Amino acid sequence: MSNCGCGCSAHAGENAKNKEIKKPVVESSCIGCGACVAIAWEAFELNNEWISVIKKLDNYEWKHVEDAVSACPVWAIKY
């Protein structure tokens, strides 16, 4: 069945399957302070160069991601 774009419930599962997962991005300006990891440990981790990276997840706790964005001292997290 193709996606008709009508939004009807008959295509809801198909629409969800085709929807891309919204994911935060850490830019190269990260200084590795660890604030985002402390706030949203489920979404961020520091790599072996002490730069924050995004964990690969099926979903993200957006309240935590938003809090991490606010806490980042160099505005390195975009979403």
Ligand code: SF4
């Ligand atoms: S809060 Fe910002 S600077 Fe600190 S580790 Fe996370 S992305 Fe990097």
